[in-house]
Amino acid sequence: MSVKSFREAINEALRQEMERDPTVILLGEDIAGGQGGIAGGEGSTGNMFGVLKGLYEQFGAERVIDTPISESAIVGAAAGAALTGLRPVAELMFMDFFGVCFDQIYNQAAKFRYMFGGTCNVPMVVRGAVGAGFGSAAQHAQALWPIFSHIPGLKVVLPSSPYEAKGLLIQAIRDEDPVMFLEHKVLYNTKGEVPDEPYTIPFGEANITREGDDITVVAFGRMVQFCNEVADKLRPNFSVEVLDPRTTSPLDMEMIVESVEHTGRLLVVDEANPLCGMGSEVIGSVAIEAHGALRAAPRKITAPHTPVPAAPNLEELYIPSRDTIERTIREIIAG
Amino acid sequence: MSVKSFREAINEALRQEMERDPTVILLGEDIAGGQGGIAGGEGSTGNMFGVLKGLYEQFGAERVIDTPISESAIVGAAAGAALTGLRPVAELMFMDFFGVCFDQIYNQAAKFRYMFGGTCNVPMVVRGAVGAGFGSAAQHAQALWPIFSHIPGLKVVLPSSPYEAKGLLIQAIRDEDPVMFLEHKVLYNTKGEVPDEPYTIPFGEANITREGDDITVVAFGRMVQFCNEVADKLRPNFSVEVLDPRTTSPLDMEMIVESVEHTGRLLVVDEANPLCGMGSEVIGSVAIEAHGALRAAPRKITAPHTPVPAAPNLEELYIPSRDTIERTIREIIAG
Amino acid sequence: MKKPNQDLQSITELDKDTLLRGYRAMKTIREFENRISIEYAAGNVPGMTHLYIGQEAIAAGVCIHLSDDDNTASTHRGHGHCIAKGCELGPMSLELFRKAGGICKGKGGSMHIADVSKGMLGANAIVGGSSPLACGAALAAKTLGKPNVGVAFLGDGASNQGTTFEAMNFAVVLKLPMIFVIENNGFGEHTGVDYHVGSGDIAGRAAAFGMPAHKVDGTDFFAVADAMAIAVARARAGEGPTTLECLAKRWHGHYEGDPQAYRSKQEIENTRETADPLTIFRTKVSRSGLVSATELDAIDKEVATEIDDAVTAAIVAPQPDPSELLTDVYGSY
Amino acid sequence: MKKPNQDLQSITELDKDTLLRGYRAMKTIREFENRISIEYAAGNVPGMTHLYIGQEAIAAGVCIHLSDDDNTASTHRGHGHCIAKGCELGPMSLELFRKAGGICKGKGGSMHIADVSKGMLGANAIVGGSSPLACGAALAAKTLGKPNVGVAFLGDGASNQGTTFEAMNFAVVLKLPMIFVIENNGFGEHTGVDYHVGSGDIAGRAAAFGMPAHKVDGTDFFAVADAMAIAVARARAGEGPTTLECLAKRWHGHYEGDPQAYRSKQEIENTRETADPLTIFRTKVSRSGLVSATELDAIDKEVATEIDDAVTAAIVAPQPDPSELLTDVYGSY
Ligand SMILES: Cc1ncc(C[n+]2csc(CCOP(=O)(O)OP(=O)(O)O)c2C)c(N)n1
Ligand SMILES: Cc1ncc(C[n+]2csc(CCOP(=O)(O)OP(=O)(O)O)c2C)c(N)n1
Ligand SMILES: [Mg+2]
Numbered sequence A, B: 001m002s003v004k005s006f007r008e009a010i011n012e013a014l015r016q017e018m019e020r021d022p023t024v025i026l027l028g029e030d031i032a033g034g035q036g037g038i039a040g041g042e043g044s045t046g047n048m049f050g051v052l053k054g055l056y057e058q059f060g061a062e063r064v065i066d067t068p069i070s071e072s073a074i075v076g077a078a079a080g081a082a083l084t085g086l087r088p089v090a091e092l093m094f095m096d097f098f099g100v101c102f103d104q105i106y107n108q109a110a111k112f113r114y115m116f117g118g119t120c121n122v123p124m125v126v127r128g129a130v131g132a133g134f135g136s137a138a139q140h141a142q143a144l145w146p147i148f149s150h151i152p153g154l155k156v157v158l159p160s161s162p163y164e165a166k167g168l169l170i171q172a173i174r175d176e177d178p179v180m181f182l183e184h185k186v187l188y189n190t191k192g193e194v195p196d197e198p199y200t201i202p203f204g205e206a207n208i209t210r211e212g213d214d215i216t217v218v219a220f221g222r223m224v225q226f227c228n229e230v231a232d233k234l235r236p237n238f239s240v241e242v243l244d245p246r247t248t249s250p251l252d253m254e255m256i257v258e259s260v261e262h263t264g265r266l267l268v269v270d271e272a273n274p275l276c277g278m279g280s281e282v283i284g285s286v287a288i289e290a291h292g293a294l295r296a297a298p299r300k301i302t303a304p305h306t307p308v309p310a311a312p313n314l315e316e317l318y319i320p321s322r323d324t325i326e327r328t329i330r331e332i333i334a335g
Numbered sequence C, D: 001m002k003k004p005n006q007d008l009q010s011i012t013e014l015d016k017d018t019l020l021r022g023y024r025a026m027k028t029i030r031e032f033e034n035r036i037s038i039e040y041a042a043g044n045v046p047g048m049t050h051l052y053i054g055q056e057a058i059a060a061g062v063c064i065h066l067s068d069d070d071n072t073a074s075t076h077r078g079h080g081h082c083i084a085k086g087c088e089l090g091p092m093s094l095e096l097f098r099k100a101g102g103i104c105k106g107k108g109g110s111m112h113i114a115d116v117s118k119g120m121l122g123a124n125a126i127v128g129g130s131s132p133l134a135c136g137a138a139l140a141a142k143t144l145g146k147p148n149v150g151v152a153f154l155g156d157g158a159s160n161q162g163t164t165f166e167a168m169n170f171a172v173v174l175k176l177p178m179i180f181v182i183e184n185n186g187f188g189e190h191t192g193v194d195y196h197v198g199s200g201d202i203a204g205r206a207a208a209f210g211m212p213a214h215k216v217d218g219t220d221f222f223a224v225a226d227a228m229a230i231a232v233a234r235a236r237a238g239e240g241p242t243t244l245e246c247l248a249k250r251w252h253g254h255y256e257g258d259p260q261a262y263r264s265k266q267e268i269e270n271t272r273e274t275a276d277p278l279t280i281f282r283t284k285v286s287r288s289g290l291v292s293a294t295e296l297d298a299i300d301k302e303v304a305t306e307i308d309d310a311v312t313a314a315i316v317a318p319q320p321d322p323s324e325l326l327t328d329v330y331g332s333y
């Protein structure tokens, strides 16, 4: 156990799995830092965010594969390779690029098992950076997990801390299904305790990050940290339970419903856009499954129904804030 | 006013708008039936479903443009043309093909106005066939409107009848924003009264197709017809109000909430997959905005979280059925 | 390196067993498809179906060089590839009729029929879907140090899809053991290849990506098999990808039921008379004296029985169990 | 038709005004970008920024032939295209600093800067995004019977994206008045063009789609301008698209702050010394005697002032009003 950054936790998960299993390969753009083509360089930066640092040096060009800028080929090749003996981990530098290659994810990889009558496994991971807060504007800062979660056949993972990142990524690599692994770019530098040895965190099991009795706050991804901070601040006046579902598909509605039945109040905090988003999903499911359990109207805090703006002050307004979370919790409890 | 099929209603909308406005063009695969390239043919079938029949003959190859199988080029060209003086109506034969061209829809067309600070209009329509019930299996039968509705900047239209189809399509063509126009393939042959002259139906205004007091049933697309039939069958024992939102973005939550406040019960029926779908959205929003208005737990009937199966018996089970709708309404009212 | 357009000697080079296997595949495709066409018209086959008739020599000539460990990714017009790749007619028929016991349990149907155990990674209802997938199989072979290849079947229409071009460059850059088999059958749906390929030269486009690309007579089993032999040898030797543009004609409509208003009756008749891969095969082998007509006739008979058995059984077979709706979405969830 | 690789006479053919406009564009790009680089390092520019320095002759040589009604779609490296296309420095600066009054109200930033009224359809943060969009503009011009063209700027890296290939075939099939300007600056991010383009020949790939495709010295304003003259004339005459592969070098890192570990310091220094589009321009025009160094020096001074005014104003300008978060999503909703 030692303190590692979110970036390091991901790196360690990949390295340990690659050491353990020779069928795990990485492919993507600039993941070997252009080492495939250029002499005279000083070594790979390990992708745009430095997440893969050292992996090219350790595993070589055969397993850390730089590709042309051709996301359909990258993800499609990962899907084809997953059918034929590898466990590929494909990288979309920014998950926002899914628009040029989604067919290979949602119509191909996600549906193989069903279309083929269960005669195959599709053990692949598509990793990519998500989220706002980095000033990267409309096409490099989207959340997108509600879209991926809508697709049967995909699993969608949204780690909120270094510990989660490592355990969930190892699970994703060992999983027999295609997994979208979403790395919030603002989290890369956050630090936390991470075991040195490999471990897995099962999918579909929410994590209670704060126990409480007055309200259930379901928070996704980066918002878990925000909600934890608010919960700590409000204590002991208010006892706020914070749940981190960790995967949006499967989504642990069981634990959410259990918590809501205990607290009688519900707030969902998510950075994704609102329409057909996680807030709607969680609140809708609670309304269906636990009608009558809510003592107050449930609320959701999400990004607005707008693209991500470039201006820093607007981007800050775009992202749910600790202040809004705190105010909303107070309002719900005040009734 | 005369009886027309859904197919004819769409055809008429396109024809009338093309007659009215020379900047309206159509582009897509085989929409001119290959007339661009082949001598000796007997005329254009007018796309795979015969929806565009006669338009090539009337407007010629300059305005009914056959393209190579290159959806990114088709939709991207539509977006570029929309910025520079045309009102393109691009066709995706099956909306399921969005996976190879979604970037040009969701990152480009949908975001131009915002990214460019409001300095442009993007008057384009992407038409395409959606829905199961045709035996076309996993990659040609998806609903997809929850995904499109999640994207800020897109409008999403889901006509449930020939009347709706014509009025909504004319509105879509005249609209200054990119519109996803989803044609349920099983509806093409359904008939209904359709005015001969052009007319528009505004977006974001739900249509009450059956008035009632006991329960609000919100139904989307093809499901409107199913729910109407069930409502008629249950009368006079149960008084079922059926709402057809007609557009999923914007979504007329105001009228839905009003209806729920009147009936105190809610069922959402949708053919799309459940996670982050319309059922979650509607029920979630009602829970937030009209907490306490519901006398019974709300319910949703959707496709399961699976791809569309090929076998006819499984496909029938996949699609929400009149029986399930009836049974569920009875259960909700029974409490 | 040997070039496929040089004078070919393969009739004498291929052993008799291979010749008979190739013929059997072609004949099976032809008669199976003819039967499916009849059953489709009779309303017995659910959904859309695209027939391969006229292109038999391509699937057969390509797959004659492949084992179960060589992986192919196919198209919406995939029955021929299945048969040539060794899928069994019984489960195939059940699948096309969408019945219990189908290769995909009836959940895939014509456009998603697959048998991964046979290296058939699926028909594909997305035009252009096959090439990236086959590249993945080629990448797996390369990474695992196996001598196998990936083969993408695709049409002239699919050759315009961005995924195809990406895959070509990708395969060249990574020197993958890949073969792109482009079946130029004159049409993408209703649209002629002369219209939709701007350069008029599909193989030329592929060559510009930096790989050998050959135009081959796709109605001639031997022309295809010879070109494929070279491509496969190159791939297995680690020298990288090849494209074969195989020219043939689609005999039927794009899908069963297509009225083909865009095409003259005369052209269709001409095609059937002058470009029949089975006739061409028979003529060539009989001239070579290697195989007798009697031997081929015997195959014809066996094939007819086999098809009739498979299809008849499929027609009367039960539909999948309703519980199948919810299975096979995930390995675990 | 005239070929761009013949001996070019454009220095004497282009009128003096055009020459000065071209120089002014290049100098403005250079100095503006130098200033942005400084401000970026000082932490004044939010988000990521990709600088165009080293490629000035491409934007300038291309845009010298375009009016506001000719539309260009650009890339993540789009400031140079903006300036050459006539966007004003004041609103541009405000946009890069993401301030109120920016061309896009501060909501676009460096990677989405656009001025549709100037025929600049936006920088684009999606590699390969530009070509389909520019085809749309070309299609609009063709449909409306206007003599205008669509121009897609894209990089060597973007030349591998499926959208690019699709657009090329699309433009040839529809005979669009399009010019694909591929700026081969040696790298896609960290990866060298020798690695990522399998054939090693980007123009050759474009030519295989059935259009003229020329390799041009992208550090030489005259070479670019001449090739573009021919391409534009061809497009305006309704003869279809052209590709120009313009060779230049990226002087800075991929983005500001890129440590460029993949590249030797020596190469970077060499590049600056031997491939400076401004020096090359000055040398050529001074030899021609058409423009004096004094005239160019005067432009330099004006440009310096203009940039300083624009950037200084942008730095102190207010941020967008918070209400702007919710506006401009739809025309109506
Ligand atoms: C991405 C995508 N676009 C369009 C279609 C519709 N479609 C199905 S088959 C086909 C024609 C394909 O032509 P070609 O590749 O030549 O194959 P062929 O049908 O001739 O075998 C089209 C356009 C599709 N299935 N997928
Ligand atoms: C679809 C997509 N894939 C990847 C990226 C990340 N990316 C941004 S710029 C770039 C390199 C582009 O190289 P090139 O086209 O040569 O342009 P240059 O940066 O050299 O101007 C990459 C990979 C992206 N923005 N969009
Ligand atoms: Mg074809």
Ligand SMILES: [Mg+2]
Pocket (backbone or CB within 6 Å): D155, D156, D157, D183, D184, D185, D186, D187, D188, D189
């Ligand atoms: Mg470059």
